[in-house]
Amino acid sequence: MTLSVGDAAPDFTLPDSxxxxxxxxxxxxxxxxxxxxxFAFSSICTGELCQLRDELDTYTGAGVQVVAVSTDPAPTLKAWKEQQGFEFRLLSDFWPHGEVAKAYGTFFETAGMANRGTFLVDAEGTVAFTEVNGPGDARAQSGWKDAVAALAV
Structure with missing residues (x-):
């Protein structure tokens, strides 16, 4: 089950890198x-998160905190974060494996990984934007930026 705009965002606690x-x-x-x-270190994921890194001011300047979540273990995330210079938190949904991805409807059971899911959670904890793409299907971040801009209105 994928979340929809207006749904309460499932709460979670995950370790970062x-x-x-x-x-x-x-x-x-x-x-x-x-x-x-x-997955960390994969080509499409690296491209997406490097774009996020390069355009981070778009989000943080609007008062939005950014976190990225995968089923990789924390040491892998730490190495990738250091290599790429990410300034946002990378969270590990490694164990119980993919539980948060499952709660958000983005877990790809066959491969044991998260799909490309993006959720903007507003200040009250409600989903204000959602997008889920399959593996290999890179996301255009223009929709995220539009959703962030709409929060400011």
Missing amino acids: DRQPFTLSEQRGTPVLVVFYP
Whole structure:
């Protein structure tokens, strides 16, 4: 089941690349862009997250916190974050494997990974934007930017 605009965003706590916990509900009062992706170090994921890195001011300048989620273990995320210079948190949905991706309707059971799902959670914890793409189907980030701009209106 994929989430729809207007749904309450499922709460979660996941470790980041430094094994520090991130809890969505603790971010209330701040919108959060939650970006699910299949795997660190893969070509499409690297391209998408590097674009996000390069355009991060678009989100943070609008008061939106950005987190990216995969089923990779935290040490893998740490190495990738350092290699690419990501300034947003990479969260590990490694164990229980893919549970948060499942809650957001983005888990690809056959491959044991998250699909490309993007969710803008508003300051009250409600889904304000959602997009889910299959593996190999890169996302255009223009829709994310439009959703962030709409929050400011």
